[in-house]
Amino acid sequence: MAEKQIKNRVCIVGSGNWGSAIAKIVGKNAARLPNFEDRVTMWVYEEMIDGKKLTEIINETHENVKYLPGHKLPPNVVAVPDIVEAAKDADLLIFVVPHQFVRTICSTLLGKIKPTAAALSLIKGFDIAEGGGIDLISHIITRCLKIPCAVLMGANIASEVAEEKFCETTIGCRDVMLAPMMRDIIQTEYFRVVVVDDEDAVEICGALKNIVAVGAGFVDGLGFGDNTKAAVIRLGLMEMIKFVDVFYPGSKLSTFFESCGVADLITTCYGGRNRRVAEAFVKTGRSIKELEDEMLNGQKLQGPITAEEVNHMLANKNMENKFPLFTAVFRICRGELKPGDFIDCIRSHPEHM
Ligand SMILES: NC(=O)C1=CN([C@@H]2O[C@H](COP(=O)(O)OP(=O)(O)OC[C@H]3O[C@@H](n4cnc5c(N)ncnc54)[C@H](O)[C@@H]3O)[C@@H](O)[C@H]2O)C=CC1
Numbered sequence: 001m002a003e004k005q006i007k008n009r010v011c012i013v014g015s016g017n018w019g020s021a022i023a024k025i026v027g028k029n030a031a032r033l034p035n036f037e038d039r040v041t042m043w044v045y046e047e048m049i050d051g052k053k054l055t056e057i058i059n060e061t062h063e064n065v066k067y068l069p070g071h072k073l074p075p076n077v078v079a080v081p082d083i084v085e086a087a088k089d090a091d092l093l094i095f096v097v098p099h100q101f102v103r104t105i106c107s108t109l110l111g112k113i114k115p116t117a118a119a120l121s122l123i124k125g126f127d128i129a130e131g132g133g134i135d136l137i138s139h140i141i142t143r144c145l146k147i148p149c150a151v152l153m154g155a156n157i158a159s160e161v162a163e164e165k166f167c168e169t170t171i172g173c174r175d176v177m178l179a180p181m182m183r184d185i186i187q188t189e190y191f192r193v194v195v196v197d198d199e200d201a202v203e204i205c206g207a208l209k210n211i212v213a214v215g216a217g218f219v220d221g222l223g224f225g226d227n228t229k230a231a232v233i234r235l236g237l238m239e240m241i242k243f244v245d246v247f248y249p250g251s252k253l254s255t256f257f258e259s260c261g262v263a264d265l266i267t268t269c270y271g272g273r274n275r276r277v278a279e280a281f282v283k284t285g286r287s288i289k290e291l292e293d294e295m296l297n298g299q300k301l302q303g304p305i306t307a308e309e310v311n312h313m314l315a316n317k318n319m320e321n322k323f324p325l326f327t328a329v330f331r332i333c334r335g336e337l338k339p340g341d342f343i344d345c346i347r348s349h350p351e352h353m
């Protein structure tokens, strides 16, 4: 008798703009691959749209009309409003929520998931740790849920991925047994995966580039040109490399040349939400929060909060002057500096000394 194939169950924890775009890929791959269960659950933070529950709309129309309108999800992706119900049988949990919600989600899932499950985090951001430092989101997931957590970061603007325009991504996974499963469920003809073992650096790149993208938005709003934006991208990259070198020593320089590094920096500094809202912030003088609510229809910015989390650590360690671009973005978002001061802050960057 033929041996029964073990089928991995997948749950996508999140259903925003990126969560829905990745659900399209994961749903198709799960239906196609013999070692995955067809049915993929997708946890949806329930909300009402024109008097109807978003989960019901998604399950009836196979479209997340709020966060990824115009794209059909495969019918085997099932929207579930109860997070424990969605996650309890999963062998692979794909975390893709705005980073500010991760701790609450983990405490809800504590003790309610399979102890043998593994996680893949697509979340770009940090959290504040006790003792004045920062925590990586994948570390929070591993610590809270006691499961391994790899990461996926890359130059992946969700709408373009949903349109199936070619791009690359990076999976950071130290566990050679888990890496093939992670790659299989993600890779398609148009979404190409490179797996590296430098997990922490991959994740840090994904988080820090959002701060740089806010800076890129500032220079767009101020009316500077492409040369200035290129300088912001380059100085941002140098601060990202330094940050990893100082706080996460042992990471590899080559990781910055993967999709999660320089490529994500470029795409986000030209096409991302952080850039767009930061440009409007400069042009209108309104608050980031107001503009986020008005311009993004429920989607969430990660850059300004990440700048705050990073500054919390830099200030505690007396290192703000070593990271003038990160520091200036934080202070401008807080209203402590004017947007016009941005260039002055990076003019005397340590890179120029
Ligand atoms: N959108 C993009 O192009 C990309 C996003 N990412 C990253 O993926 C992560 C998730 O981003 P998106 O899917 O775009 O989310 P999003 O920016 O579309 O956020 C909206 C989501 O947050 C949920 N939400 C709102 N309040 C909540 C609460 N209190 N608790 C839990 N969930 C709540 C909403 O229901 C919705 O699903 C972020 O870290 C982002 O940086 C990464 C690559 C591309």
Ligand SMILES: O=C(CO)COP(=O)(O)O
Binding pocket: 124, 154, 155, 156, 157, 158, 210, 213, 264, 267, 268, 271, 272, 273, 274, 275, 301, 302
């Ligand atoms: O991470 C992203 C692209 O890789 C999306 O960036 P934004 O959140 O700025 O849109």
